C-alpha cells in the first residue's frame with residue numbers, strides 16, 4: 074500500500090519583500106498585497122512538500138497538496154506539483170478569508186481531509202509567514218485526533234510508524250508516532266528541491282480539484298471565529314543609531330571598541 | 340462548566356525550581372488578576388512539586404494546583420495536555436497564560452483546540468479590558484512587520500506569551516497562598532509519540548539564551564570560517580555566538596544558533612550583529628537586547644534602524660581590529 078500523504082500549503086504575501094513595500098489598510102485591518110510582487114507558497118509549507126517528496130523518493134507514496142483561500146495564483150500554487158507532488162486540491166470560496174482566526178481554517182481543511190477519505194500522514198509547515206499563528210496544523214491534528222509531532226527536520230515512514238527528527242533548542246530528538254499522524258516541519262529540513270523541467274510540464278497539464286464552501290460539509294457551530302482582530306498597526310522604531318566612524322574599516326572597529334568602553338558597555 | 344473566574348498560569352519547573360518563564364507569567368498574571376479582582380492560580384505538573392509551589396506563591400500566585408502523577412515526571416506533551424485539559428474544565432479559569440517556550444509552541448494551540456476556544460499566539464503584551472472583562476493581546480504578525488491587537492470570544496481566553504518580554508516580580512516569601520492537589524487520571528497509552536533518542540549539538544561554553552553578550556553572524560560572512568573569528572570575539576567578551584537564519588540555512592552553524600522569530604529569543608545586555616541585514620523576523624528574537632551594535636557594509640541596512648551603535652564597513656576589516664581593541668581594553 075502506498076503511503077497516502079497530504080501537505081497543507083498556504084499562499085502568502087512574499088515575506089522577503091522589501092519592508093518599504095509593506096502597507097496596511099487601516100479600515101480593512103489587513104495587509105495590502107504589494108502590486109508588483111507575486112505571492113508565494115509559504116516557505117515552511119515548501120519544506121513540508123520536500124519532506125513528503127523525500128518519503129516518496131524511497132517508497133511508494135502519493136502526495137496531495139491542500140490549500141484554502143479566496144483566490145489563488147495558479148502558477149504559484151502549482152509549484153508543489155512541479156516539484157513532484159501528485160494532486161492539488163484548492164478550497165476556494167469568498168468566505169474562506171485569510172483571517173487571524175485559525176479555528177475556521179482548521180475546520181475547513183479538516184472537512185476537505187475527511188471528504189478525501191483521510192490520510193496516513195499529514196505534513197505541514199510549522200507556521201505561515203503572514204499571521205505567524207502556528208496553530209492550524211496542530212488544530213487539524215486535534216480535530217482529527219491524530220498523533221502529532223511538531224517541528225520536524227527529517228521525516229521517515231516505516232511500516233505503521235512515522236519517525237521524526239524534531240528540532241529542540243540545543244539539538245534534536247528522534248520521536249516516533251503511530252500512523253495516522255500529523256507532523257509539522259521547519260526550515261532545518263533543508264532547501265526544498267527545485268522543480269524539474271519534466272515536473273513543470275506535468276504540472277501545467279494537471280488540473281487542480283476546486284471545492285467551494287458548499288462542497289464541504291461543515292459544522293456551522295464550529296465556524297464561529299475564536300479570535301477577533303481589533304487593530305493592526307506597523308510598530309514605530311525609535312532607536313537613534315550612533316554611527317561610529319574611522320579613517321578606514323579597521324580604525325572604525327577600534328573606535329567602536331573605545332566607544333563601547335566609554336559607555337561602560339564592555 | 341462552572342462560571343469562569345480567575346487567571347491560570349500554566350507553570351513548569353526546571354531541575355526542581357520554578358522556571359524563569361513561569362516567574363514572568365506570574366508577573367503578567369498578577370496584574371491581570373488584580374485588574375479583574377480575581378484569583379491568580381498556577382498549575383504545576385510533575386511528581387515532586389513542593390519547592391516550585393512555594394516559589395510560585397512568593398512570585399505572586401494565590402493558589403497552586405499541584406497536578407501530581409508519576410507519568411507527568413517526563414513532561415510528555417500529550418500527557419501534560421490531558422492533565423491541563425481536565426484542569427481547565429474543572430477549575431474553569433477566565434484567562435489562561437502559557438509561555439511560548441519550545442513546549443508551549445505545541446501545548447498552547449493543542450490545548451485551545453481541545454477546549455474548543457481561541458488562542459492569542461506569541462503575545463508581547465496582554466492586558467484586561469476593564470469594561471468587557473476580556474483579554475486584549477498584542478502580538479507581532481507578518482514576521483514582526485505589524486502588530487495585531489486581538490481579543491478572544493470564548494472562555495477560557497488563552498494567551499501564549501513570548502518569553503523574556505516581562506520581568507518577574509521580586510519574590511516575597513511572606514506571601515500566603517494555598518496549594519491544592521489536583522489528581523488526574525492518566526494512562527500511558529495517551530502518550531502516543533515517544534522520544535527514542537536525544538542528540539545535543541550545542542556549542543560549548545555559555546548558553547546563547549543565558550549570555551549577557553552575544554555576537555551574531557549573518558549571510559554576509561560568506562561561509563563557516565568567519566564564525567571562528569566571532570567565537571573568539573565572543574570568548575574575549577565572555578559571551579556566546581548566535582546567527583541569522585540565512586547562516587543556519589547555509590549550513591555554516593547548527594540550528595541551535597538561530598536567533599529570531601523561529602529561533603531563540605534572547606535579551607542580552609549587548610548584542611553585536613555582523614553582516615546581518617536586520618529582517619523583522621531576526622529582530623523578533625533580539626529586539627529586547629539592551630544595546631544592539633551593527634556592523635554592516637550597507638548604510639541602508641534595516642539593522643541600523645534598531646541598533647544603538649553602528650559601523651558601516653566590511654566586517655573583514657572592522658571585526659579583527661575591533662577584537663584586537665577589545666582584547667587590549669579588557670586586559671587591564
Ligand SMILES: Cc1cc2nc3c(=O)[nH]c(=O)nc-3n(C[C@H](O)[C@H](O)[C@H](O)COP(=O)(O)OP(=O)(O)OC[C@H]3O[C@@H](n4cnc5c(N)ncnc54)[C@H](O)[C@@H]3O)c2cc1C
Nearest residue numbers: 557558559583584585599600601602614616621636637654
Ligand atoms: C516565517 C519566517 C521566519 C523567519 N525566522 C527567522 C529567524 O528566526 N531568524 C532569522 O535570522 N531570520 C528568520 N527569517 C529570515 C529573514 O527573513 C531573513 O531572510 C534573514 O534573517 C536574513 O539573514 P541575514 O541578515 O544573515 O542575510 P541577508 O538579509 O542576506 O543580509 C546579509 C547582510 O550582510 C551584509 N554584508 C554582506 N557582506 C558584508 C561584508 N563583507 N561586511 C559587512 N556586511 C556585509 C549585507 O549588507 C546584508 O545587510 C525568517 C523568515 C520567514 C519568512
